[in-house]
Structure formats: structure tokens, C-alpha cells
Amino acid sequence: MSEKSSKETSGAATRRNGAATIYDIAKLSGFNPSTVSRALTTPGRINAKTEAKIKAAAAELNYQVNPFARALPTGKTKMLALIIADITNPVFFNVVRGAEAKAAEMGYTLVIAESQESGANEAEALRRITPTVDGILLGTSRLRDEEIQELNKQKPVVLINRKVEGVTDVVPSNEKGIVEAVEHLAKLGHKHIAFLSGPRASWMNTDRWSRLMKNAVARGMTIVEIGPNEPTLEAGRLSLDRVRAAGVSAVFAYNDLMAIGLIREASANGFRIPEDLSVVGFDNIFGSDFTTPPVTTIELKLEKSGNEAVGALLRMIDDPEVTPGDIEKPNHEARLLVRGSTSKAKKA
Amino acid sequence: MSEKSSKETSGAATRRNGAATIYDIAKLSGFNPSTVSRALTTPGRINAKTEAKIKAAAAELNYQVNPFARALPTGKTKMLALIIADITNPVFFNVVRGAEAKAAEMGYTLVIAESQESGANEAEALRRITPTVDGILLGTSRLRDEEIQELNKQKPVVLINRKVEGVTDVVPSNEKGIVEAVEHLAKLGHKHIAFLSGPRASWMNTDRWSRLMKNAVARGMTIVEIGPNEPTLEAGRLSLDRVRAAGVSAVFAYNDLMAIGLIREASANGFRIPEDLSVVGFDNIFGSDFTTPPVTTIELKLEKSGNEAVGALLRMIDDPEVTPGDIEKPNHEARLLVRGSTSKAKKA
DNA sequence: AAACTTTTGGCAACCGATTGACAAAATCGT
DNA sequence: ACGATTTTGTCAATCGGTTGCCAAAAGTTT
Numbered sequence A, B: 001m002s003e004k005s006s007k008e009t010s011g012a013a014t015r016r017n018g019a020a021t022i023y024d025i026a027k028l029s030g031f032n033p034s035t036v037s038r039a040l041t042t043p044g045r046i047n048a049k050t051e052a053k054i055k056a057a058a059a060e061l062n063y064q065v066n067p068f069a070r071a072l073p074t075g076k077t078k079m080l081a082l083i084i085a086d087i088t089n090p091v092f093f094n095v096v097r098g099a100e101a102k103a104a105e106m107g108y109t110l111v112i113a114e115s116q117e118s119g120a121n122e123a124e125a126l127r128r129i130t131p132t133v134d135g136i137l138l139g140t141s142r143l144r145d146e147e148i149q150e151l152n153k154q155k156p157v158v159l160i161n162r163k164v165e166g167v168t169d170v171v172p173s174n175e176k177g178i179v180e181a182v183e184h185l186a187k188l189g190h191k192h193i194a195f196l197s198g199p200r201a202s203w204m205n206t207d208r209w210s211r212l213m214k215n216a217v218a219r220g221m222t223i224v225e226i227g228p229n230e231p232t233l234e235a236g237r238l239s240l241d242r243v244r245a246a247g248v249s250a251v252f253a254y255n256d257l258m259a260i261g262l263i264r265e266a267s268a269n270g271f272r273i274p275e276d277l278s279v280v281g282f283d284n285i286f287g288s289d290f291t292t293p294p295v296t297t298i299e300l301k302l303e304k305s306g307n308e309a310v311g312a313l314l315r316m317i318d319d320p321e322v323t324p325g326d327i328e329k330p331n332h333e334a335r336l337l338v339r340g341s342t343s344k345a346k347k348a
Numbered sequence C: 001a002a003a004c005t006t007t008t009g010g011c012a013a014c015c016g017a018t019t020g021a022c023a024a025a026a027t028c029g030t
Numbered sequence D: 001a002c003g004a005t006t007t008t009g010t011c012a013a014t015c016g017g018t019t020g021c022c023a024a025a026a027g028t029t030t
Helices: A013-017 A022-029 A033-040 A050-059 A067-074 A091-105 A118-133 A145-154 A174-185 A203-218 A234-238 A240-246 A256-267 A302-318 B011-015 B022-029 B035-041 B046-062 B067-074 B089-107 B118-131 B145-154 B176-186 B203-218 B233-238 B239-245 B256-266 B302-318
Strands: A078-085 A109-114 A137-141 A157-159 A194-196 A221-226 A249-254 A278-282 A297-298 A333-339 B080-082 B108-114 B134-141 B158-160 B192-196 B222-226 B250-253 B278-282 B296-299 B335-337
Touching: A013 A333, A022 A033, A022 A050, A033 A050, A033 B145, A067 B067, A067 B118, A078 A091, A078 A118, A091 A137, A091 A302, A091 B108, A091 B118, A109 A137, A109 B067, A109 B089, A109 B108, A109 B118, A118 A137, A118 A145, A118 B067, A137 A302, A145 A157, A157 A302, A174 A203, A174 A278, A174 A297, A174 A333, A194 A203, A194 A240, A194 A256, A194 B158, A203 A221, A221 A240, A234 A256, A234 B296, A240 A256, A240 A278, A249 A256, A256 A278, A297 B022, A302 B089, B011 B046, B022 B035, B022 B046, B035 B046, B035 B203, B067 B302, B080 B089, B080 B118, B089 B302, B108 B118, B118 B134, B118 B239, B134 B302, B176 B203, B176 B278, B176 B296, B192 B203, B192 B239, B192 B256, B203 B222, B233 B256, B239 B256, B250 B256
Parallel strands: A078 A109, A078 A137, A137 A157, A194 A221, A194 A249, A249 A278, A278 A297, B080 B108, B080 B134, B134 B158, B192 B222, B192 B250, B250 B278, B278 B296
Antiparallel strands: A297 A333, B296 B335
């Protein structure tokens, strides 16, 4: 019979964690467990020959540190939390990918939690995850500033899509992309535009709206806010009537999801984009170039942000004295991607 | 002074883990730590009044169990690993979401790792993560069957998109959707079709191809395989010439990514879809209805799969005697979503 | 009221690593 | 060759829980 049916050890026992411990290594190599621990974690502390023997024994036993046993005395878990509002929102794909890649590269494991756009879920997720990780990446917006500052006292925090006083962030600036986009529309002759806004409480929404307003006004355009709205396809779809009613020739959507929803609803209703209305989105999400017309959008390099966020977090973990000011700002900015959803303004 | 400015404690010390332990609760409530532990983990084992007092003390101290300290003696970490090939592949969005939701609901935390379509990364990720989790969800395909069986001996494993002898899976059957799709094309008059295949080593690819072949032949159609290919937009794009050369009137793509790539490349080259060529994808990914025409596709309810996968895994964790046969098969099957990329075959 | 059963709570060992303190061994200076 | 110094390895405590075992306390039975 195979190992599987060894009398009393069925099921449970079969899956026993046969994992080798430093005690096994100690026995095999003839040294003390603490010597083994040192050989494995503090190269140089131990005689080279001894170290080699111990490492050989460890390899032979296929030893793997037990992360929990290690975490107990050290408090370090080599895990990072990434909290995002909605995993299925494509905006986060690249953040996740960038963060995951960097984390893996540095030997860290990413724990991802979704808050489903709900503050309660977010708090709950944080409560559950915080004690198990060395640091937290926040890519969501439902918490109040003070709550984030409070969290930052417990564990290092890096913000991905908003800013909070005293907390490190890697948010790329929207400014450059917005300047380009407003200029682009101005050149096309647009005078009256709108901002189809996202969630009222979102830092990113506020930032985009205020910069848009400033830039539009500076170029002598009028601009109105339509919203707030959920940052979803559906909300974009539902906004068509209000956008038409506003009588503008161009609209900025808070994000591509909304822009896509709006464009598709418009097409479905015989309203022509971009001839009748120019649309600009934000984020350059997956699929934003699939639509007809493809979405002109302001791209943020979110994969880079995810990557940098992990880098910043790791610096803070290594050296708790590091302050937000010490973290160098990401050097990439938003930029305009002109595609098909913008064109000359209709003559008024 | 607030707790913040206690002289010598700057930086590092500020972030001290002031977390309360069961010893603090013991002190506060006047009971023994083991009593506290029991009161908190084995309701009923302890006198109700005592239990209430202890719980009150715990609440007062804002106590949170230290998952690592708990994991050490019990071996249970309340964490689940989800390994996927490519986080940015939209196919997985729903898997992730379904899995995350269920895991959170059951008090488990999901650890997500990406193998980037590489066997080496996958092995490495598993090596790192396996010891820290109670079970593993595998949504990827680069491992050999034996490696998966081996893994399954260490920790419970549930497969999401392939099947392996002796290992639990929640793969929904492609059959129904394929039957519907082939019938759909047959009714439209298609006689000669192709399968734009995905990765050679992929179980899912093989399954789709063999079912497609069987069904097409059964209806008197001819079918050829074009591939293998990477399962990407780009590969779909690059296949256009080969698809045209094959002289078929309809093509199944291994997945929507490839179907979308093909459709977009075709449009860009003045080749009309669906008039000149009908295209059917798989998965119904985000964005597959954004294209012109929107993709006719065979949908798998992957969110459900993710959900069920976690459910199955939890059952296996709770009761190690559970065998793959005990896990009830998902009762949802693939189904055809007819959209715009299929139409009558051109007369030969 | 004595004998017996059930509850309840405490003691102490243990999970698998890390680490400060220290003694033994090795190396060095002269 | 002897004391001083450095290197190396061991001991034992510790991280924060869990749990088997046992004695004391409480409750039941006759």
C-alpha cells in the first residue's frame, strides 16, 4: 500500500505538516538550534564551515522557515496589505500588478483586500489584516483623513490615490494631463464643457475637478459639474440625459468607466460621439480603446505607482525614521492620450 | 502630554505595537491567561459570567488576537492562497472577486500571487506562500499534474480552471456553451470553421479544442486548429492573416482577449466582422461588449467559481477526510452569449 | 450529610523561531 | 608560554497564544 493508507493515519495525518524545523537541522548537523538559526539568518556570525554544513543540512531537509514562528519574536511578517475599493475596477489592475511584482521581487507577499466601496468593509478588512502585515498600501478612499493618520501610527502606510497630511503617498499629479487635455479641447474650439464627477468623498475626484475648473477658467471656458456619481459604467450611462441637457460641447468624465458608459449609451441613442459631444476620460483602463470611438483619456501610470508604493513602504519599514518628506516623489505625471472620442466643437 | 511625545520614544518606538495580549486581559480581569484564551475561543467552556467579564475586558483593551501566535500551536492561519497566471488578465477579475468575497465572509484572508505565466515564478510563489496558508486555490496552468498532486498532499488544493486526477476542482463545464455555440453557427450556415488555440500546455485549451472538434464534426462541419498561441490580445491580432488564409467562415478564439485582438485587427484592415468572418470568444471578460461589433462569447460564471472554490477549500480544511468526490460539482455551466460578432456565413 | 459527578479555572508544556548573555575555544601579542 | 582578545557555539528566556491535565469548587444524588 502507498503511504496514503497507513492504518490509523488517514486524512488529517496524511496532510501532516512534515515541514522540517531548525531542530531537525540541529539534530542532523550536530549543532545547537540557536547556532542553526544564526547560520541561517546572520551570515558571518558563525564559522564558515559550520555555516556550510548547516546550510547543507537545511537543503537536505528541504527546510523552510516557519514564517509565523519567525514573526512572533521579530514582529516582521514579510507581508504587505493592499486595500482597494473594487478589485474588478480595471483601474486597479495595474496598481495590483505593479505592487505584486515589486513585492515578490523583494521577498514580500501581498495580501489583497477589497472594500467594495464601503467604509465599513474597509475598516473591517483593515482590522483583520493590519496585525498580520508589516505595512499597508491604501488604494481607496472611504476612510477619513484622521482615520488614515491613526492607522499610519500603527503601521507604515502609503497612499496610492489620495493625499493626507503627514502620510506618505505616491500619487502622480493629474496636473500635466489636465493641462494638455484642456488645451486640446480649447484648440478644437470648445467653449463650454462639463465634468461628470465621481464620488463626492473621493480625494481624486476633488483634485480632478478643481484642477479642471482652474484650467478651464484660465482659458476662458465655462465648466459645470454634473454629479456626484458612482464611478461606474452604469452611472456614465445614466448621465447621458443630464449631459445633453447641460448643452456643453465636451465633457470630462471622472474616469474611463464612466466615459465608456456615456459613450456607449450615446451611441445606443443615436447621439454621435465625438461629432455631437467630445468625451475625455481618466486612467486609460483596459478596454478604453475597444470602444467606438476609442476613449481619449488622461493616463496615469498606475503600474509604476504600485511599484513605487511598495518601494516607499519598504523604505519606511526598514527605517522607521523615514518621514513622508524623505520619500522621493514619483517623477511621472499624467498625460493625455488623444484617441477618437474628441473632435472639433460643433458651431454653437 | 499625550502618549505621543514620551521623550526618548521617537520614530520606531512611536509605531510600537501597543497591541493588547491575553495577558493584559488576564491582568485586567483577574483571571488566568488560559482562562482568557478559553473564554475567547471556546464559548461555553467557561462560566458565563466569567466569560462576560473577560470579553468586556478584551473589548476595553481593544484586543485583537495575534494571528501568528495563534497559528504557531494550531497550524491554522486563516489565510488562503490564490495563484493566478496574470492578474491583469480580466478573466481572473471575477475569480478574484468571488473568492475574495467568500473568503472575507468566512473570516479568511486571501493572499494573491501572480505567476506571470511562468512555471518558475509559480513554483517560487508556492514555495513562499504554501507554509503560510491553510489552503490553496490554483487558477493557473503551468504546473504538471504530478506537481499539483504533490502540492495537494501538503495543503488542500482546489483547481479553478483545469482538472487533475485526485484533486478537487470547481471547473464549470464548457460543454453546454460549446454545444450552443456550434449549433448557433450551424444555423447561420457555417460549414468550415477554425479554432484559434491558446497555450499548448493549457488544460482549458485542450478541453475547449476537443469539445469543439467533437461538436463541429457531429454537425458535419470541418474544423481546423490555428495555433498554439499566447492567450493575449496581441496574439489575436497577429493571427488575422492565418485565419484569413484558412478560408473559414467562422472562428472560435481560445478566449475573449484573442477574439478582441482579432476583431480589432480585422476592422483596422478593412476586413468586416461578422459579415466576412464570424468570431466567437470565451469567458465574457470585461470589455468584450465594448468592441464593434461586441463579441459573441461563451460565458463561464467565474465569479461563482471563485466563490465555490473557496467554499470547497474551506470544507476540505474543516474536515480533512473530505475527498474530491464529496465536493458537489458546481451546477452552473457555460452558456452562449450571442452578441454582434457572429452572423450568416457568406455563401461559399 | 456523605459520596459522587460535573464545572470551572489554574498550571505548565508547547508551537518554531530569535537573541542577549556567557562560557569555551581559538587566535593573538609579546 | 602565558595572559589578553576575539570568535564560536550553547543556554535559556521570549514572542502570544493553545490545550491536556488536574485540583478546587459547585452541584447532585441518595
